Amino acid sequence: MNSCDACVVRNRSICAALDSVEVEALNAIGRRRTLEPGESLIWEDSESVLVANVVEGVLKLSTGTEDGREQIVGVVYPSDFIGRPFGATTPHSVTAMTEAKVCVFSRTDFDGFASRHPALEHKLLQRTLTELDRTRRWMLLLGRKNAEERVATFLLDMSERLVDPGCDTPDQPLDRFDLPFSRQQVGDILGLTIETVSRQFTKLKRDGIVDLPSRRAVVIRDRAELKALAG
Amino acid sequence: MNSCDACVVRNRSICAALDSVEVEALNAIGRRRTLEPGESLIWEDSESVLVANVVEGVLKLSTGTEDGREQIVGVVYPSDFIGRPFGATTPHSVTAMTEAKVCVFSRTDFDGFASRHPALEHKLLQRTLTELDRTRRWMLLLGRKNAEERVATFLLDMSERLVDPGCDTPDQPLDRFDLPFSRQQVGDILGLTIETVSRQFTKLKRDGIVDLPSRRAVVIRDRAELKALAG
DNA sequence: CGCTAACTTGAGAATGTTCAATAGACGTGG
DNA sequence: CCACGTCTATTGAACATTCTCAAGTTAGCG
Structure with a gap:
């Protein structure tokens, strides 16, 4: 039995696109990690080296101006995907708000895996489209x-x-x-x-x-x- | 020869993922349409029936409050993709700012075609990820x-x-x-x-x-x- | 029980909005 | 080609909202 079978977000995260053999293969390139409140996983404008699934907890995505003003550009919950696949840099920081458990992958490993599993990419696309809709709705709040x-x-x-x-x-x-x-x-x-x-x-x-x-x-x-x- | 061969955005839009046979197949389910400035292609909260590629011109994506305040949540240019595939409703209007040419598809036709062409979905995913990054950067402007x-x-x-x-x-x-x-x-x-x-x-x-x-x-x-x- | 960090409250200042008037650009028809 | 009308943009002044700075207050923790 692989650890993903017991994963609470197994059927709601993008992993739901995979069968048990495939999820085992994905599990082989990932690892669990626990974050303390306030701990960051990814830093703004850093090279995109990591992507991850949120298993537990709440994390914020944030950017800021040079003079220290901050804007939270997204909040992620269990089963959400974080990080920037297929791209050089991550344009925002990712920081745990509560204690959090994430399932981390090297970005390049994940890119390769995703390219070989269209169903996974499809899930990721759906998720990204939904997140874009949500983000745009939030612009109305911020602007008006x-x-x-x-x-x-x-x-x-x-x-x-x-x-x-x-x-x-x-x-x-x-x-x-x-x-x-x-x-x-x-x-x-x-x-x-x-x-x-x-x-x-x-x-x-x-x-x-x-x-x-x-x-x-x-x-x-x-x-x-x-x-x-x-x- | 199919009309896509002469398309100015053939190699920059998501169609770049397709070979000439595939692009012919996609062409078969799409049609060109010209929009006048101010003309809308998609209305906020309407059922998602259309998706499209922008061939020429500039279009805005917008939402508003009930009392008439408007917020433009995105601006699209030639080669950009518009509409909401794999989803029931489009959460924002799409309106031409200049005279515009678009290549329109029925949403369900497009969904089916995309599902059969992972390379196209991959392009669309990349585009959506980039657009999400851009949108989030704009949130810093609106918020701070x-x-x-x-x-x-x-x-x-x-x-x-x-x-x-x-x-x-x-x-x-x-x-x-x-x-x-x-x-x-x-x-x-x-x-x-x-x-x-x-x-x-x-x-x-x-x-x-x-x-x-x-x-x-x-x-x-x-x-x-x-x-x-x-x- | 006291300390500290987080939150609340207040007053004044700054920024942007609203409302109103004017100016200017652009297209139309004479 | 110019005069006119209309629509868009600019400018001004008063007002509203939010921010800033400062002083309390409270909750949570050791």
Whole structure:
């Protein structure tokens, strides 16, 4: 038995395109790695040497300006693919937000394997197209939404994406969850300062739309209203 | 002889993955179409029925909020691919900015053809990965840059992307070009109002960094300074 | 129980938006 | 070829929102 058989994301990651013999072959060129919160796997503008599947945890993709402003350009969850195959450099950093487990491959090894397995490339293409759609939707938020709309949209998005991946029930949005982000990171996702984020959180709580029992915990009390505020 | 042999983007579009027999087969399921400026090919949130290659012209990809704010989420040029293969809906509109020629396919026909031609899917994957990188880089602009930086970044980006595609010389950025966009559209790309864009253009002109001989024409007079302003 | 880092709150400043008026470019028809 | 009308862009002034800087406050951890 190979270790992939027990993998929690075996059937949701791009590996789902492979049969058990193929997945064994892929397993042979990869290795598991655990990341601590704050630890980076890939650095902005570095040579693209690694790609990986997320097995557990949440990671951010980020870029910044020379003078230190940061923008989070993506957040990845279990079963998501990270890194830049078929390309020289990775244009953003990849950093663990929580403790995370990833299944790492040398980029060139992976490129070769993928080229020999069209079904895998097909999965990767689908995933990349979906991610591009999601990223473009986020551009509307960054370009045209105000602080209140941004925070409301963010909370709704989180409630949909943090659903337990192993869960068999149809993916229903959560009304109660823990953010994997600090206020600063929420700001970096939304293109706002930490103070503006904090003020909007306070306002939503004051208006009874959400409850914030602890720093990271969120309870959505009036989803309909939150949707209305999201624009 | 099939019409693709004479196609100006034959060797730069995803069709470059195909030999002459295959390209003939693809040609059989596609058709040429001309779009007038302002004409849309695909509408936001519509069922994904069409995909296409851009042969000539410039098109925008855009989304908007219910109350009419628009954000341009991408701009495509000759040889670029448009539409959403392998998916139910297209999350953004596609509209011609200039007169444009496109090579259109039924989405389902294309999906089938692509599935039978891994080399084509591979090209499409590479293209999608590159587009995702570009889109994420634009998020830094929308989330963290001020008006001056946005306009400077935009002009540099345009000077690099508007190079004549047929040109054999190594792609050098243009110091003189015509914008395919109105001021309003530049605003919609940069997440700014038309007035703010106009003021920044005027400022760059006053400072001697660019010259604006007509509404659409741009001359970059001090590229180094423009880069410094881009942040 | 106290320390520290993270978060909240407040006040003022900066940046960009809005609304309104003007100027200029471009196409059309005389 | 010029006059006109319309659409686009520019400019100005007041306003709104978000940012910045600074001072508290609180949660979580040793």
